[in-house]
Amino acid sequence: MLDKKNILIGVTGGIAAYKVVEVASRLKKSGANVRVMMTLAATEFISPRTFEEITGNAAFVEMFGDAAHFHVAHVALADFADMILIAPATANFLAKAAHGIADDLLTTTILASDKPLLIAPSMNTKMFLNPATQENLKILKSRGVKVLEPASGELACGTVGKGRLPEPAEICAAVEKFFAAGNLSGKKILVTAGGTVEAIDPVRYIGNRSSGRMGYEIAKAAANAGAEVILISGKSELEPPNDLKIFVKVESALEMRAAVLKEFDSVDAVIMSAAVADYRVKNPAAQKIKKSSDTLTLELVKNPDILKELGGLKKNQVLVGFAAETQNVLDYASKKLVEKNLDFIVANDVTAAGAGFGTSTNIASIIRRGGQVENFPKMSKTELAEKIVERVAKLLDADKKFSPANVNQ
Numbered sequence: 411m412l413d414k415k416n417i418l419i420g421v422t423g424g425i426a427a428y429k430v431v432e433v434a435s436r437l438k439k440s441g442a443n444v445r446v447m448m449t450l451a452a453t454e455f456i457s458p459r460t461f462e463e464i465t466g467n468a469a470f471v472e473m474f475g476d477a478a479h480f481h482v483a484h485v486a487l488a489d490f491a492d493m494i495l496i497a498p499a500t501a502n503f504l505a506k507a508a509h510g511i512a513d514d515l516l517t518t519t520i521l522a523s524d525k526p527l528l529i530a531p532s533m534n535t536k537m538f539l540n541p542a543t544q545e546n547l548k549i550l551k552s553r554g555v556k557v558l559e560p561a562s563g564e565l566a567c568g569t570v571g572k573g574r575l576p577e578p579a580e581i582c583a584a585v586e587k588f589f590a591a592g593n594l595s596g597k598k599i600l601v602t603a604g605g606t607v608e609a610i611d612p613v614r615y616i617g618n619r620s621s622g623r624m625g626y627e628i629a630k631a632a633a634n635a636g637a638e639v640i641l642i643s644g645k646s647e648l649e650p651p652n653d654l655k656i657f658v659k660v661e662s663a664l665e666m667r668a669a670v671l672k673e674f675d676s677v678d679a680v681i682m683s684a685a686v687a688d689y690r691v692k693n694p695a696a697q698k699i700k701k702s703s704d705t706l707t708l709e710l711v712k713n714p715d716i717l718k719e720l721g722g723l724k725k726n727q728v729l730v731g732f733a734a735e736t737q738n739v740l741d742y743a744s745k746k747l748v749e750k751n752l753d754f755i756v757a758n759d760v761t762a763a764g765a766g767f768g769t770s771t772n773i774a775s776i777i778r779r780g781g782q783v784e785n786f787p788k789m790s791k792t793e794l795a796e797k798i799v800e801r802v803a804k805l806l807d808a809d810k811k812f813s814p815a816n817v818n819q
Contacts, residue, residue: 413441415589418491420516421461423451424498426532426575431456433497433578434464437585447471447487447516449503473515484515488523493588496520497558498532498575501543507555508546526588530558530581535571558584559652580792587634593803595636598655600677601629602670602684604644606663610708611695619767620685622646624732627795628681629654635799640677642669644684663687663713670716679728679802682717683756685767689713721751728805730798733757734767743777753805754778756798764788776801 417437421427437444446461447470458469470483496503496516503517507529512518520527529550537543538560551557558581561574575581603625607615622643629641630651638655644666650657656673660666663686674680689710699706717731731752733743736759743757758774760766765773765788772794776784786794 412437412586412589415442416490416492417442417444417585418487418494418519419444419446419461420494420496420520421446421448421452421456422496422498422500422503422516423449423454424500424532424575425455426498427452427455429575429578430497431460431464433495433581434461436578436582438465440582440586443467445470445487445490447519449514449516451500470515473518484518484522487515487519488525491523491525493526493528493585494520494523495528495530495581495585497530497581499529501531501533501537501540501546504529504531504543504546504550508549526556528556528558528584528588530575530584531560531573532575533560533573535569535573538573556584556588557652559649583634587636593635593807594632594799597637597678597803597806598640598676599632599637599802600640600642600670600673600680601625601632602642602644602666602680602682602686603629604646605685606644606666606687607661608663608687608690608713609661609694610691611697611699613698616687616689616691617645618685618687620644620646621768622648622684623768623770624772624791624795625681625683626651627791628683628798631792631795631799632681632802635803640673642666642673642684644686663690663716667714667716667719670720674720674723674727677727678806679730680720681730681798681802682720683732685734686716687713715750717752718750721749724751728753728802730802731755734760736761740775740777740783743775744781747777747779752779754801756794 419434421430434444444465445467448458458471461469506517507520512521547557558576560572561576562572563574564570604622605618605620607617609615626648629639633639633653640656641654642658644660658669660669690713692709692711720729729752733746733755735742739757739759743755747755755777756774758765758772762773764771771788772791773788774786774794
Protein backbone atom coordinates (compact mmCIF):
# COMPACT_ATOMS: atom_id res chain seq x y z
CA MET A 411 0.00 0.00 0.00
CA LEU A 412 2.86 2.39 0.79
CA ASP A 413 5.23 1.15 -1.91
CA LYS A 414 7.10 4.11 -3.46
CA LYS A 415 5.05 6.64 -1.52
CA ASN A 416 6.96 9.72 -0.37
CA ILE A 417 6.30 10.42 3.30
CA LEU A 418 7.75 13.42 5.09
CA ILE A 419 7.81 13.15 8.88
CA GLY A 420 8.06 16.27 11.02
CA VAL A 421 9.35 15.70 14.55
CA THR A 422 8.84 18.38 17.18
CA GLY A 423 10.29 18.75 20.67
CA GLY A 424 8.39 16.25 22.80
CA ILE A 425 9.60 13.34 24.90
CA ALA A 426 7.58 10.99 22.66
CA ALA A 427 9.97 11.71 19.78
CA TYR A 428 11.69 8.40 20.48
CA LYS A 429 8.54 6.54 19.36
CA VAL A 430 8.78 8.12 15.93
CA VAL A 431 11.93 6.14 15.19
CA GLU A 432 9.77 3.01 15.06
CA VAL A 433 7.19 4.85 12.97
CA ALA A 434 9.86 5.75 10.42
CA SER A 435 11.18 2.18 10.46
CA ARG A 436 7.73 0.66 9.91
CA LEU A 437 6.95 3.03 7.04
CA LYS A 438 10.31 2.30 5.43
CA LYS A 439 9.74 -1.47 5.70
CA SER A 440 6.32 -0.97 4.08
CA GLY A 441 8.05 0.35 0.98
CA ALA A 442 7.74 4.08 1.58
CA ASN A 443 10.47 6.60 0.84
CA VAL A 444 10.77 8.41 4.17
CA ARG A 445 12.43 11.73 4.95
CA VAL A 446 12.52 13.43 8.32
CA MET A 447 12.66 17.09 9.31
CA MET A 448 13.13 18.09 12.94
CA THR A 449 12.86 21.18 15.05
CA LEU A 450 15.88 22.20 17.08
CA ALA A 451 13.96 21.24 20.23
CA ALA A 452 13.40 17.74 18.83
CA THR A 453 17.15 17.20 18.56
CA GLU A 454 17.34 17.57 22.35
CA PHE A 455 15.44 14.27 22.59
CA ILE A 456 16.81 12.28 19.67
CA SER A 457 19.64 12.63 17.19
CA PRO A 458 19.04 13.34 13.50
CA ARG A 459 21.61 10.62 12.81
CA THR A 460 19.21 8.01 14.22
CA PHE A 461 16.58 8.92 11.63
CA GLU A 462 19.20 9.01 8.88
CA GLU A 463 20.29 5.46 9.67
CA ILE A 464 16.66 4.23 9.80
CA THR A 465 15.42 5.95 6.63
CA GLY A 466 18.57 5.95 4.51
CA ASN A 467 17.98 9.66 3.84
CA ALA A 468 19.38 12.82 5.36
CA ALA A 469 17.41 14.34 8.25
CA PHE A 470 16.82 18.08 8.01
CA VAL A 471 16.90 20.58 10.86
CA GLU A 472 18.30 23.96 9.85
CA MET A 473 16.36 26.32 7.64
CA PHE A 474 19.47 27.36 5.74
CA GLY A 475 21.85 24.55 6.61
CA ASP A 476 20.97 21.98 3.97
CA ALA A 477 21.84 23.76 0.72
CA ALA A 478 23.90 20.77 -0.37
CA HIS A 479 20.73 18.72 -0.67
CA PHE A 480 18.21 21.28 -1.97
CA HIS A 481 18.26 24.71 -3.57
CA VAL A 482 15.36 25.87 -1.39
CA ALA A 483 14.89 23.25 1.32
CA HIS A 484 11.38 24.01 2.51
CA VAL A 485 9.98 24.16 -1.03
CA ALA A 486 11.81 21.01 -2.13
CA LEU A 487 10.68 19.04 0.92
CA ALA A 488 7.08 20.20 0.42
CA ASP A 489 7.21 19.13 -3.23
CA PHE A 490 8.79 15.78 -2.34
CA ALA A 491 6.00 14.69 -0.01
CA ASP A 492 2.91 12.74 -0.97
CA MET A 493 1.83 13.39 2.61
CA ILE A 494 3.27 14.98 5.75
CA LEU A 495 3.08 13.43 9.20
CA ILE A 496 3.83 15.49 12.31
CA ALA A 497 4.61 13.31 15.33
CA PRO A 498 4.81 14.21 18.09
CA ALA A 499 3.02 17.51 17.56
CA THR A 500 3.57 19.82 20.52
CA ALA A 501 1.22 22.56 21.70
CA ASN A 502 3.69 25.10 20.37
CA PHE A 503 3.63 23.55 16.90
CA LEU A 504 -0.18 23.41 16.88
CA ALA A 505 -0.33 27.12 17.71
CA LYS A 506 2.10 27.98 14.92
CA ALA A 507 0.41 25.76 12.35
CA ALA A 508 -3.05 27.09 13.18
CA HIS A 509 -1.97 30.70 12.73
CA GLY A 510 0.44 30.38 9.82
CA ILE A 511 3.63 31.13 11.71
CA ALA A 512 6.70 29.95 9.79
CA ASP A 513 9.83 30.51 11.86
CA ASP A 514 11.78 27.28 11.26
CA LEU A 515 12.22 24.64 8.58
CA LEU A 516 9.32 22.47 9.73
CA THR A 517 6.66 25.18 9.99
CA THR A 518 7.84 26.85 6.78
CA THR A 519 7.61 23.55 4.91
CA ILE A 520 4.08 23.01 6.21
CA LEU A 521 3.08 26.43 4.95
CA ALA A 522 4.62 25.71 1.53
CA SER A 523 2.76 22.40 1.16
CA ASP A 524 -0.62 21.58 -0.31
CA LYS A 525 -0.32 17.85 0.49
CA PRO A 526 -2.38 15.87 3.04
CA LEU A 527 -1.32 16.62 6.61
CA LEU A 528 -1.68 14.19 9.52
CA ILE A 529 -0.93 15.47 13.01
CA ALA A 530 -0.41 13.34 16.14
CA PRO A 531 -0.46 15.65 19.19
CA SER A 532 1.38 14.62 22.34
CA MET A 533 1.73 16.70 25.50
CA ASN A 534 0.76 17.13 29.13
CA THR A 535 -2.96 16.59 29.74
CA LYS A 536 -3.61 20.13 30.94
CA MET A 537 -1.78 21.55 27.94
CA PHE A 538 -3.85 19.39 25.59
CA LEU A 539 -7.15 20.34 27.26
CA ASN A 540 -6.25 24.03 27.49
CA PRO A 541 -8.85 26.05 25.54
CA ALA A 542 -6.10 27.62 23.43
CA THR A 543 -4.83 24.20 22.28
CA GLN A 544 -8.35 22.95 21.64
CA GLU A 545 -9.13 26.05 19.59
CA ASN A 546 -5.97 25.56 17.54
CA LEU A 547 -6.95 21.94 16.84
CA LYS A 548 -10.42 23.09 15.83
CA ILE A 549 -8.91 25.55 13.35
CA LEU A 550 -6.65 22.89 11.84
CA LYS A 551 -9.47 20.36 11.54
CA SER A 552 -11.65 22.96 9.81
CA ARG A 553 -8.96 23.22 7.14
CA GLY A 554 -9.03 19.50 6.47
CA VAL A 555 -6.04 18.53 8.61
CA LYS A 556 -6.41 15.02 10.02
CA VAL A 557 -5.73 14.76 13.74
CA LEU A 558 -4.86 11.46 15.40
CA GLU A 559 -6.26 11.79 18.91
CA PRO A 560 -3.74 11.24 21.71
CA ALA A 561 -4.15 8.24 23.95
CA SER A 562 -4.84 8.29 27.68
CA GLY A 563 -2.51 6.89 30.28
CA GLU A 564 0.50 7.71 32.43
CA LEU A 565 2.54 10.52 30.90
CA ALA A 566 6.28 11.19 31.14
CA CYS A 567 5.58 14.12 33.48
CA GLY A 568 4.03 11.70 35.98
CA THR A 569 0.40 12.72 35.51
CA VAL A 570 -2.29 10.39 34.22
CA GLY A 571 -4.65 11.52 31.47
CA LYS A 572 -4.99 12.23 27.78
CA GLY A 573 -1.85 13.23 25.95
CA ARG A 574 0.17 10.11 25.09
CA LEU A 575 1.37 9.72 21.55
CA PRO A 576 -0.51 6.79 19.95
CA GLU A 577 1.53 3.64 19.45
CA PRO A 578 3.64 3.43 16.24
CA ALA A 579 1.37 0.74 14.75
CA GLU A 580 -1.66 3.00 15.12
CA ILE A 581 0.15 5.96 13.59
CA CYS A 582 1.27 3.85 10.62
CA ALA A 583 -2.27 2.53 10.15
CA ALA A 584 -3.48 6.13 9.94
CA VAL A 585 -0.82 6.88 7.33
CA GLU A 586 -1.90 3.87 5.28
CA LYS A 587 -5.46 5.16 5.34
CA PHE A 588 -4.33 8.24 3.40
CA PHE A 589 -3.19 6.06 0.53
CA ALA A 590 -5.78 3.31 0.64
CA ALA A 591 -8.78 3.53 -1.62
CA GLY A 592 -10.10 1.23 1.07
CA ASN A 593 -11.61 -2.22 0.68
CA LEU A 594 -14.82 -0.67 2.07
CA SER A 595 -14.57 2.53 0.07
CA GLY A 596 -18.05 3.67 -0.92
CA LYS A 597 -19.71 1.35 1.61
CA LYS A 598 -21.82 2.36 4.57
CA ILE A 599 -21.39 0.26 7.72
CA LEU A 600 -23.48 0.33 10.89
CA VAL A 601 -21.80 -0.84 14.10
CA THR A 602 -23.38 -1.22 17.53
CA ALA A 603 -21.28 -1.25 20.69
CA GLY A 604 -21.43 -1.10 24.47
CA GLY A 605 -24.02 -2.42 26.86
CA THR A 606 -27.62 -1.25 27.09
CA VAL A 607 -29.05 -0.33 30.49
CA GLU A 608 -32.63 -0.79 31.68
CA ALA A 609 -33.98 1.58 34.32
CA ILE A 610 -35.26 0.29 37.65
CA ASP A 611 -35.86 3.81 38.93
CA PRO A 612 -34.24 7.20 38.19
CA VAL A 613 -31.09 6.08 40.06
CA ARG A 614 -30.65 2.36 39.44
CA TYR A 615 -30.56 0.17 36.36
CA ILE A 616 -29.99 -3.36 35.12
CA GLY A 617 -26.87 -3.58 32.98
CA ASN A 618 -23.97 -5.79 31.92
CA ARG A 619 -20.18 -5.78 31.93
CA SER A 620 -19.58 -4.68 28.35
CA SER A 621 -17.02 -1.88 27.96
CA GLY A 622 -17.81 -1.27 24.28
CA ARG A 623 -14.15 -1.66 23.30
CA MET A 624 -14.73 -4.38 20.69
CA GLY A 625 -17.40 -2.37 18.89
CA TYR A 626 -15.40 0.85 19.00
CA GLU A 627 -12.39 -0.94 17.50
CA ILE A 628 -14.61 -2.38 14.75
CA ALA A 629 -15.94 1.09 13.97
CA LYS A 630 -12.37 2.41 13.78
CA ALA A 631 -11.25 -0.47 11.54
CA ALA A 632 -14.21 0.04 9.18
CA ALA A 633 -13.45 3.77 8.94
CA ASN A 634 -9.80 2.98 8.25
CA ALA A 635 -10.95 0.69 5.43
CA GLY A 636 -12.71 3.62 3.79
CA ALA A 637 -16.29 3.04 4.93
CA GLU A 638 -18.79 5.61 6.08
CA VAL A 639 -19.41 4.40 9.62
CA ILE A 640 -22.46 4.82 11.83
CA LEU A 641 -21.68 3.88 15.44
CA ILE A 642 -24.64 3.37 17.77
CA SER A 643 -23.34 2.96 21.31
CA GLY A 644 -24.85 1.91 24.58
CA LYS A 645 -23.14 2.59 27.90
CA SER A 646 -19.37 3.03 27.43
CA GLU A 647 -16.67 5.25 28.88
CA LEU A 648 -14.71 5.19 25.61
CA GLU A 649 -14.39 8.15 23.29
CA PRO A 650 -15.80 7.56 19.80
CA PRO A 651 -13.21 7.05 17.03
CA ASN A 652 -12.41 9.80 14.56
CA ASP A 653 -13.95 9.86 11.10
CA LEU A 654 -17.39 8.55 12.02
CA LYS A 655 -20.23 9.59 9.75
CA ILE A 656 -22.77 9.39 12.59
CA PHE A 657 -22.37 8.71 16.31
CA VAL A 658 -25.52 7.96 18.32
CA LYS A 659 -25.54 7.42 22.08
CA VAL A 660 -28.39 5.36 23.50
CA GLU A 661 -29.25 3.79 26.84
CA SER A 662 -31.94 1.14 26.61
CA ALA A 663 -32.53 -1.74 24.21
CA LEU A 664 -35.64 0.00 22.89
CA GLU A 665 -33.61 3.12 22.11
CA MET A 666 -30.98 1.05 20.35
CA ARG A 667 -33.63 -0.75 18.30
CA ALA A 668 -35.11 2.57 17.14
CA ALA A 669 -31.69 3.97 16.22
CA VAL A 670 -30.67 0.84 14.31
CA LEU A 671 -33.93 0.53 12.37
CA LYS A 672 -33.71 4.20 11.40
CA GLU A 673 -30.42 3.54 9.56
CA PHE A 674 -30.82 -0.09 8.47
CA ASP A 675 -32.24 0.42 4.98
CA SER A 676 -29.40 2.78 4.01
CA VAL A 677 -26.42 0.62 4.96
CA ASP A 678 -24.46 -2.17 3.29
CA ALA A 679 -23.59 -4.07 6.44
CA VAL A 680 -24.45 -4.21 10.13
CA ILE A 681 -22.05 -5.48 12.78
CA MET A 682 -24.00 -5.95 16.00
CA SER A 683 -21.36 -6.14 18.73
CA ALA A 684 -23.44 -4.39 21.41
CA ALA A 685 -24.41 -6.33 24.52
CA VAL A 686 -28.15 -5.72 24.39
CA ALA A 687 -30.14 -6.52 27.54
CA ASP A 688 -32.51 -9.47 27.06
CA TYR A 689 -35.02 -8.11 29.59
CA ARG A 690 -36.20 -4.77 30.94
CA VAL A 691 -38.20 -3.75 34.00
CA LYS A 692 -41.89 -3.75 33.12
CA ASN A 693 -42.78 -0.71 35.21
CA PRO A 694 -39.75 1.38 36.22
CA ALA A 695 -40.41 3.49 39.31
CA ALA A 696 -40.87 7.21 38.73
CA GLN A 697 -39.05 7.98 41.99
CA LYS A 698 -36.11 6.36 43.76
CA ILE A 699 -37.18 3.12 45.45
CA LYS A 700 -36.54 3.31 49.20
CA LYS A 701 -35.29 0.35 51.24
CA SER A 702 -38.59 -0.46 52.92
CA SER A 703 -38.20 -4.26 53.07
CA ASP A 704 -35.58 -6.99 53.00
CA THR A 705 -36.49 -8.08 49.48
CA LEU A 706 -37.41 -6.38 46.25
CA THR A 707 -39.29 -8.05 43.43
CA LEU A 708 -38.94 -6.71 39.90
CA GLU A 709 -41.14 -7.88 37.06
CA LEU A 710 -39.12 -8.18 33.87
CA VAL A 711 -40.37 -8.37 30.31
CA LYS A 712 -38.47 -9.52 27.27
CA ASN A 713 -36.79 -6.92 25.06
CA PRO A 714 -37.13 -7.08 21.28
CA ASP A 715 -34.50 -9.25 19.62
CA ILE A 716 -32.93 -6.59 17.41
CA LEU A 717 -30.57 -8.93 15.61
CA LYS A 718 -33.31 -11.44 14.76
CA GLU A 719 -35.53 -8.61 13.54
CA LEU A 720 -32.76 -7.39 11.23
CA GLY A 721 -32.27 -10.94 9.97
CA GLY A 722 -35.91 -10.99 8.90
CA LEU A 723 -35.72 -7.55 7.29
CA LYS A 724 -32.40 -7.78 5.47
CA LYS A 725 -32.25 -7.78 1.70
CA ASN A 726 -28.71 -7.26 0.47
CA GLN A 727 -27.03 -6.26 3.70
CA VAL A 728 -24.30 -8.32 5.30
CA LEU A 729 -25.34 -9.05 8.88
CA VAL A 730 -22.86 -9.98 11.60
CA GLY A 731 -23.67 -10.97 15.17
CA PHE A 732 -21.75 -11.77 18.34
CA ALA A 733 -22.17 -14.61 20.81
CA ALA A 734 -20.57 -14.02 24.20
CA GLU A 735 -20.98 -17.38 25.93
CA THR A 736 -19.77 -19.17 29.06
CA GLN A 737 -20.26 -22.76 27.84
CA ASN A 738 -20.97 -24.72 24.64
CA VAL A 739 -19.69 -21.70 22.76
CA LEU A 740 -19.65 -23.03 19.20
CA ASP A 741 -22.95 -24.90 19.55
CA TYR A 742 -24.83 -21.92 20.96
CA ALA A 743 -23.25 -19.53 18.44
CA SER A 744 -24.06 -21.81 15.49
CA LYS A 745 -27.68 -22.00 16.57
CA LYS A 746 -27.85 -18.21 16.86
CA LEU A 747 -26.30 -17.86 13.40
CA VAL A 748 -29.11 -19.87 11.79
CA GLU A 749 -32.00 -18.53 13.87
CA LYS A 750 -31.11 -14.91 13.18
CA ASN A 751 -30.19 -15.28 9.49
CA LEU A 752 -26.63 -14.00 9.91
CA ASP A 753 -23.81 -14.07 7.37
CA PHE A 754 -21.35 -14.92 10.12
CA ILE A 755 -21.10 -14.76 13.88
CA VAL A 756 -18.18 -13.94 16.18
CA ALA A 757 -18.18 -16.25 19.19
CA ASN A 758 -16.10 -16.15 22.34
CA ASP A 759 -15.96 -17.63 25.82
CA VAL A 760 -16.08 -14.64 28.16
CA THR A 761 -14.79 -16.75 31.05
CA ALA A 762 -11.46 -17.42 29.29
CA ALA A 763 -8.45 -15.41 30.45
CA GLY A 764 -7.86 -12.54 28.05
CA ALA A 765 -11.25 -12.83 26.38
CA GLY A 766 -13.74 -11.31 28.81
CA PHE A 767 -15.37 -7.93 29.16
CA GLY A 768 -13.17 -4.95 29.84
CA THR A 769 -9.98 -6.50 28.44
CA SER A 770 -7.89 -5.15 25.56
CA THR A 771 -7.59 -8.66 24.09
CA ASN A 772 -9.99 -11.32 22.86
CA ILE A 773 -10.04 -14.99 21.85
CA ALA A 774 -12.70 -15.62 19.25
CA SER A 775 -14.02 -17.86 16.51
CA ILE A 776 -15.81 -16.78 13.36
CA ILE A 777 -18.55 -19.15 12.21
CA ARG A 778 -19.85 -18.72 8.67
CA ARG A 779 -23.28 -19.48 7.29
CA GLY A 780 -21.99 -22.67 5.66
CA GLY A 781 -20.62 -23.95 8.96
CA GLN A 782 -16.94 -23.13 8.37
CA VAL A 783 -15.13 -22.10 11.56
CA GLU A 784 -12.07 -19.88 11.92
CA ASN A 785 -10.42 -20.07 15.33
CA PHE A 786 -8.19 -17.18 16.36
CA PRO A 787 -5.59 -17.16 19.14
CA LYS A 788 -5.54 -14.43 21.78
CA MET A 789 -4.99 -11.11 20.06
CA SER A 790 -5.73 -7.47 20.64
CA LYS A 791 -9.27 -6.31 19.99
CA THR A 792 -7.78 -3.96 17.40
CA GLU A 793 -6.41 -6.94 15.45
CA LEU A 794 -9.63 -8.92 15.76
CA ALA A 795 -11.65 -5.91 14.62
CA GLU A 796 -9.51 -5.69 11.47
CA LYS A 797 -10.10 -9.38 10.73
CA ILE A 798 -13.86 -8.98 11.17
CA VAL A 799 -13.91 -5.94 8.87
CA GLU A 800 -11.80 -7.75 6.26
CA ARG A 801 -14.33 -10.60 6.16
CA VAL A 802 -17.24 -8.20 5.83
CA ALA A 803 -15.45 -6.52 2.92
CA LYS A 804 -14.87 -9.88 1.21
CA LEU A 805 -18.55 -10.80 1.55
CA LEU A 806 -19.64 -7.49 0.08
CA ASP A 807 -17.20 -7.92 -2.80
CA ALA A 808 -17.75 -11.64 -3.45
CA ASP A 809 -21.50 -11.39 -3.48
CA LYS A 810 -21.37 -8.17 -5.50
CA LYS A 811 -24.03 -6.73 -3.28
CA PHE A 812 -25.36 -3.39 -4.37
CA SER A 813 -25.18 -0.52 -1.94
CA PRO A 814 -28.60 0.36 -0.48
CA ALA A 815 -27.21 3.84 0.07
CA ASN A 816 -26.85 4.32 -3.71
CA VAL A 817 -29.90 2.62 -5.22
CA ASN A 818 -31.87 5.85 -5.54
CA GLN A 819 -28.98 7.94 -6.84
